[in-house]
Amino acid sequence: FRAVERGSVFREKLGEMTLGLINANPVVHAKKERIARVDDLPHADDAVDPLEIYDFVRDIRDPEHPYSLEQLSVLSEESITVDEKLGRILITFTPTIQHCTMATVIGLCLREKLKNCFPPHFKVDIKVSPGSHADEESVNKQLNDKERVAAAMENPNLRQLVDECLYSSEL
Numbered sequence: 510f511r512a513v514e515r516g517s518v519f520r521e522k523l524g525e526m527t528l529g530l531i532n533a534n535p536v537v538h539a540k541k542e543r544i545a546r547v548d549d550l551p552h553a554d555d556a557v558d559p560l561e562i563y564d565f566v567r568d569i570r571d572p573e574h575p576y577s578l579e580q581l582s583v584l585s586e587e588s589i590t591v592d593e594k595l596g597r598i599l600i601t602f603t604p605t606i607q608h609c610t611m612a613t614v615i616g617l618c619l620r621e622k623l624k625n626c627f628p629p630h631f632k633v634d635i636k637v638s639p640g641s642h643a644d645e646e647s648v649n650k651q652l653n654d655k656e657r658v659a660a661a662m663e664n665p666n667l668r669q670l671v672d673e674c675l676y677s678s679e680l
């Protein structure tokens with residue numbers, strides 16, 4: 510797979526997944542009640558609403574635990590911003606620990622879930638919260654490099670893990 514040829518850290522992270530839990534006892538929060546949406550609100554057909562995006566990604570399961578990203582406070586409503594004028598969506602997530610080896614997997618899950626749910630003229634950036642990860646710059650670079658993301662998703666083991674996080678019926 511191409512990520513191996515490029516020396517991608519995705520390969521390294523995949524190898525680390527079998528080593529056991531990095532954060533064996535995460536703090537788990539209650540799920541928030543979903544806000545009823547009113548479809549009658551005036552907005553352009555292609556308007557992007559941060560709350561809609563949050564509702565779409567909040568139930569992604571954490572790669573290490575049977576909890577959602579919302580329950581582990583990896584994501585929050587405030588972690589998604591939209592700049593309509595610049596055509597940008599920014600999702601910032603906070604790993605549960607500074608040395609989280611699953612940060613790139615979480616980012617891949619977010620990107621994969623959002624792949625087709627926003628207007629094509631928007632650019633999506635996915636980043637770890639500033640100061641929340643020991644290898645912040647490297648993780649951010651990987652998650653926003655189209656070639657690295659595409660190559661990582663060609664790995665069948667990584668693809669299976671992402672799919673399990675996205676389509677888990679345990680939540």
